Amino acid sequence: KSSQQKEVSKEWKLEPEHEFRFEIDFGTTVKLKLISGTAEIFGTEIGIGHEYEFSGRKVAIFTWHGICSVEYVANETPMTSYLNMHIALEQCREEAKSKSEKGPRVMIVGPEDVGKTSLCKLLLSYALRHGRQPIFVNLDSNEGSITMPGTLTATPVNHIIDVEEGFGSSATTAPSFSSSYMPMVFYYGYSDPSDNVKLYKVLTKKLASNVYRRLVEDEIAKASGIVIDTSGLIDSTGYEIIQHCVDVFDVNIIIVLGHERLYSDMARLYKERSGVNVVKLSKSGGVVDRDNAFRRQMQMRKIREYFYGSLAPSSALPIGIDRKVSETQLVKVEPDDDTLLHSILAISSANNSEEHSLLESSIIGSNVDTGKQKMTILSPSPGRLPKQYLIMGSYKWMES
Numbered sequence: 102k103s104s105q106q107k108e109v110s111k112e113w114k115l116e117p118e119h120e121f122r123f124e125i126d127f128g129t130t131v132k133l134k135l136i137s138g139t140a141e142i143f144g145t146e147i148g149i150g151h152e153y154e155f156s157g158r159k160v161a162i163f164t165w166h167g168i169c170s171v172e173y174v175a176n177e178t179p180m181t182s183y184l185n186m187h188i189a190l191e192q193c194r195e196e197a198k199s200k201s202e203k204g205p206r207v208m209i210v211g212p213e214d215v216g217k218t219s220l221c222k223l224l225l226s227y228a229l230r231h232g233r234q235p236i237f238v239n240l241d242s243n244e245g246s247i248t249m250p251g252t253l254t255a256t257p258v259n260h261i262i263d264v265e266e267g268f269g270s271s272a273t274t275a276p277s278f279s280s281s282y283m284p285m286v287f288y289y290g291y292s293d294p295s296d297n298v299k300l301y302k303v304l305t306k307k308l309a310s311n312v313y314r315r316l317v318e319d320e321i322a323k324a325s326g327i328v329i330d331t332s333g334l335i336d337s338t339g340y341e342i343i344q345h346c347v348d349v350f351d352v353n354i355i356i357v358l359g360h361e362r363l364y365s366d367m368a369r370l371y372k373e374r375s376g377v378n379v380v381k382l383s384k385s386g387g388v389v390d391r392d393n394a395f396r397r398q399m400q401m402r403k404i405r406e407y408f409y410g411s412l413a414p415s416s417a418l419p420i421g422i423d424r425k426v427s428e429t430q431l432v433k434v435e436p437d438d439d440t441l442l443h444s445i446l447a448i449s450s451a452n453n454s455e456e457h458s459l460l461e462s463s464i465i466g467s468n469v470d471t472g473k474q475k476m477t478i479l480s481p482s483p484g485r486l487p488k489q490y491l492i493m494g495s496y497k498w499m500e501s
């Protein structure tokens with residue numbers, strides 16, 4: 102319901118293996134309650150009688166067994182093929198565990214809006230239900246599933262993915278080094294891998310080596326393997342990046358979602374190479390194209406949530422800029438430089454200004470800045486800045 106509209110409620114009955122799909126705009130809220138039976142949202146089970154609230158989301162509720170629930174019900178879903186994929190991955194994990202080897206390293210590729218992120222959530226949730234703790238790697242900097250847009254992240258998934266919030270952004274809101282489940286975050290600073298291919302490659306390589314360091318220490322995560330979400334870039338630059346990421350993350354299963362040509366190209370590319378399997382899965386009819394305005398709003402919501410948590414006022418406005426810094430070379434920003442105004446800044450954990458260490462250090466927080474001689478920053482965690490080097494990319498944010 103929107104503020105002007107009355108609350109209306111409706112009840113829906115779902116047959117086994119049917120999916121109930123709905124789209125809710127920003128500024129509108131839908132509440133959902135499961136009355137009986139069992140159901141899940143992108144792999145996470147929902148509880149009977151609990152009221153879930155959604156806004157600015159496109160969601161599918163799926164049932165294996167049939168339920169009663171509260172705009173269209175679909176019975177043609179690729180869920181069985183997704184489940185079979187999960188079962189195959191579970192077999193790999195079981196084998197890996199018994200031999201003390203690495204579990205499956207799965208990468209999901211495809212164009213934008215084919216359900217890559219949703220499939221990641223599903224595979225991760227199912228793995229979690231089997232007591233696994235896979236690592237979720239998000240290489241789609243446009244989206245910033247775990248934290249801010251502009252970041253490349255890896256997160257050990259060890260608790261249920263929130264139905265309302267998705268992966269949420271709270272994981273990194275308060276920088277704390279005490280938690281062993283701290284996500285690894287690198288600030289790339291752009292939305293598209295093609296904006297700075299060289300930097301993207303440097304950071305993904307570094308992220309991969311951090312992930313592998315973690316797998317060595319953690320037996321459960323090691324056997325559980327990793328699930329990698331990618332950007333929707335599938336032109337020649339996209340192909341180059343996919344191959345780079347397959348190499349650095351030692352991917353052994355590539356899932357191509359909803360794109361015939363990409364599948365045959367990948368199958369051909371990796372035909373000769375033993376150890377890399379290319380699998381094709383179809384796109385769900387429920388996946389919705391998100392236009393630029395919707396994406397923009399999603400990004401802004403992510404940024405706002407990062408600073409304020411999910412109860413933020415909805416008055417934040419984006420302001421557009423696009424300023425490119427060449428390749429991996431850092432350019433010093435003068436403190437009186439107007440370009441700093443309203444910038445998202447990442448705090449580097451680097452201890453010296455040596456370029457490589459700066460670029461390759463994990464990001465532990467971000468700020469909005471109003472530049473004069475003095476910087477006023479907005480930070481989700483109070484207190485002193487833990488480090489002195491800040492990295493600026495192309496993201497800007499402003500509260501109205």
Ligand code: ADP
Pocket residue numbers: 120122123158159160161211212213214215216217218219220333385386387388389390391
């Ligand atoms: P991609 O990662 O390929 O860009 P997403 O997984 O983010 O695609 O899906 C695009 C949009 O479609 C998202 O808003 C998601 O919530 C929605 N969506 C995905 N699968 C379904 C489905 N089966 N029914 C309804 N909406 C869906």
